Amino acid sequence: MTEERTRKDSTARFLDAFTEVEKYLKNKHGRGDGRHEDFGSLLVRAEKTDRAIRMYSDDLRVFANLRNLLVHQRFQNEYLAATNEGVTEQLEKIVRTLAQPPEVYSLFRRDVTTVTAETQIGVALTVMAQLELSQMPVYENGVFAGLLTSDTVARWLGANVKEELVVFDVPVRKVLSFRETTEKHSFLARQATVFEAIEAFDVYAKKGERLSAILITHQGRDTEKLLGIITIYDLPEAMKAVGQ
Template identity: 60%
Template sequence: MTGFPSDGKWRGYAGGMDKDSTSRFLNAFASLERHLRKTYGSGKGHDDIPMLLARAQGSGAMRGYAEDLRAFTQLRNVLVHERIENRFLLTTDEAVTRHLEHIVQHLTRPPEIGFFQGEVTTTTAEAHIGEALTVMSSLDLSQLPVYRNGVFISVLTSDTIARWLGANVKDELADLTVPVSEVLKYQESVEKHAFIARNASVFEVLDAFERYTRQGERLSALLITQRGRETEKLLGIITVYDLPRALQAVGQ
């Protein structure tokens, strides 16, 4: 057969007369098709698998899976349509079936972001920037959520601090008693933050960072709360530096 990648992820696409493996492959593909129609279907019932995969292409859930799923679609078509007396002309290798089952499991039951949750260090708008710098340096933080009277107002980032320093250093000195709220005025318009619910999936995290990038903006931090509302207690924070962990969680 042609058109299938041979990058070493699995050994071939067919072989070993394993009817059970082939049945599991078709069952897994049926689950995949139901998920794609539910998530990306138009609701009109005319969407074929290539069309659904094309719609899903830009989502974080499909990162690293699109090429494999296109190949599996070809294989599924051969298995279903090329039969003699209702017997398969081809059977799938166990490794192929396991790989598809792995993908379907991640797509239909994606890992949640619980492993990003934990105590979050914050500062106040009234705090001196020198105090905030000390905290960020000692804890190796690049982002620091800022509150005023217990209400969230923004995220202080190392990039914003660098711009403030560049504009205010005189004779190699800077006034570190300036309040954090003044430094926040140097935040770029493309620098954004967003909130996400604690039960969100890792794919939603990947989608969020990609969505802001497509819009020409930079997502500095995803702030985790119970329901994804800024009025709720912070339960965790995700930055661009955490994306390798997110990718690892979904096996990519």
């Protein structure tokens, strides 16, 4: 296949993919009254409520400008400009992700080590050290009671060190009382999208709070079995999953 033919095919695929994005915006965010809306107006409306569109909005505006250049500048029905394969593939990936966004369970399901509120802190710290954990969910009577984090442990140690001797037989419940008010956690149902997880971290950060972890259960309830966990260290993997 010649280079010219390849560029023409890439351009045609780009325009097809852009049409799919337009359909997505119209079907999900259009006024529904049959009147024409330009792409920019649809995009602005979608950004207000659509997590995925918010993430791709900058790219989509660039792609819209390129689409306009392609369709409005032709000579004898031939495009005067063309897209390269990388640009086309990026837009096609966005289309696929919008059609079937990755779910948190498929990406972050794992066995989650937990402790009870009555567990001695010395035992909990031993487990955290052995498994190289920076945080561990705590349960009391089958209900989530909080996250035991390394920062919380450090504050507890600082408040309880006396003559270089710390008692490690106290229950985890007492250590949890040293949590910072800005340390937060969140629950998501297993079918929640990766977009929702990414936005959760962003929302807390904008409030000046730190989302220590997102806990995944069947329906996002704190009484259900943990199916997975997402921490700030998992964000690069989450961003990669949605093409960012």
